[in-house]
Amino acid sequence: MAATCKLNVAVCSSVSGEVPACGRTTTISSAALIRNSFSNSALFGKSSLSLASTSSATPVISRRAVTVCKVNKGDQLPNATLKDQDGKPVSLSKFKGKPLVLYFYPADETPGCTKQACAFRDSYDKFTKAGAIVVGVSADNPESHRAFRQKYRLPFTLLSDDGNKLRKDWGVPGDLFGTLPGRQTYVFDKKGVCQLIFNNQFQPEKHIGETLNVLSSL
Structure with a gap:
């Protein structure tokens, strides 16, 4: 039986404009998202991924990752x-x-x-x-x-x-x-x-x- 997933993402950036404050939450549902989210979690701010199936034989997988917006408006230019x-x-x-x-x-x-x-x-x-x-x-x-x-x-x-x-x-x-x-x-x-x-x-x-x-x- 096909599994479904739900990804709750706290986004720290926007692809279409000025970056909003960290913590804005959006929900994305896609079974195909699981592979990408595991290998590319640095895209997101704070995320929680859960995989569930109606089949009792399917395990529940959870993953949490944290990426901090390290340079924000009002911050000093970091040296490098x-x-x-x-x-x-x-x-x-x-x-x-x-x-x-x-x-x-x-x-x-x-x-x-x-x-x-x-x-x-x-x-x-x-x-x-x-x-x-x-x-x-x-x-x-x-x-x-x-x-x-x-x-x-x-x-x-x-x-x-x-x-x-x-x-x-x-x-x-x-x-x-x-x-x-x-x-x-x-x-x-x-x-x-x-x-x-x-x-x-x-x-x-x-x-x-x-x-x-x-x-x-x-």
Whole structure:
């Protein structure tokens, strides 16, 4: 007899807009969700998974996982050091003193990420006038970043997040049940205080308008 499942998820991010506070609860029902939720629980905040069947021979399986939103609005910019497209170490602390737009994206040369990078490029004068620095972050190595940057004439720094360590440290959620790295943008003011967290995987160009709106109010 087929088993059914019910997944109660406390979500700490949104794929379609500014990230809400942790703790909003939604319910998803799908038997196929079990495999993904076990291997990709980092997508969610606090979750509880239960599997039940009308057959008494089917065991009840429960799993709880906790992922903390580690960077929230009002938080200070955490320090970390990553390699840029030239393989040189860059400390995030060096960006304090100017507004910082730091965006996490899935991968170089993918359609959405290329569209997003080129949109930042095309609006780069607006970011410059706002006194802001733009930095892109993905798990690609410096060589990939250098080729991507040169091909599309990107005027901003790309940092290599080896093993997605920074992404994990900041609690950046994945999309499609964790199968796809999340597309999330942070805006920090010149004092290093986070003023915006915006998450939208499937409308990459929307990140530019949202960040410029926040920068205009700083």
